[in-house]
Amino acid sequence: MPTHVIRNAGASARDAFRSLVISQQLLGTTEVLLVKHTGCGMLTFDNDTARGLVKKNKGDEAAKEVEDLDFLAFPELEEKVQDDVQWLKSKAVEEGVKVTGWIYEVETGRVRKVV
Ligand SMILES: [Zn+2]
Numbered sequence: 001m002p003t004h005v006i007r008n009a010g011a012s013a014r015d016a017f018r019s020l021v022i023s024q025q026l027l028g029t030t031e032v033l034l035v036k037h038t039g040c041g042m043l044t045f046d047n048d049t050a051r052g053l054v055k056k057n058k059g060d061e062a063a064k065e066v067e068d069l070d071f072l073a074f075p076e077l078e079e080k081v082q083d084d085v086q087w088l089k090s091k092a093v094e095e096g097v098k099v100t101g102w103i104y105e106v107e108t109g110r111v112r113k114v115v
Contacts, residue, residue: 010042
């Protein structure tokens with residue numbers, strides 16, 4: 001059975017969705033392990049902060065390119081793992097796919113199952 005590792009900022013299910021569909025429909029994967037980690041940078045900002053940084057560092061034209069972009073940051077780790085797993089399970093294309101959510105604890109090196 002093929003295994004694919006899909007990485008993105010914050011281990012976002014929404015951001016990975018396109019790759020997940022390809023992995024399952026074209027390449028035959030049947031299970032998703034969503035793993036976020038403690039100390040994630042995505043816990044430290046929000047859309048306004050990210051957009052403000054783009055504007056400050058890159059100017060108005062660049063700011064326009066990200067004005068509607070959701071950077072998919074999140075304020076609470078465990079809650080977001082549950083939310084992402086629930087979101088994936090709600091998608092019809094994910095029906096029949098096993099989805100679990102995990103947290104990699106950087107401090108201890110342990111991985112624990114959340115849902
Ligand atoms: Zn991270």
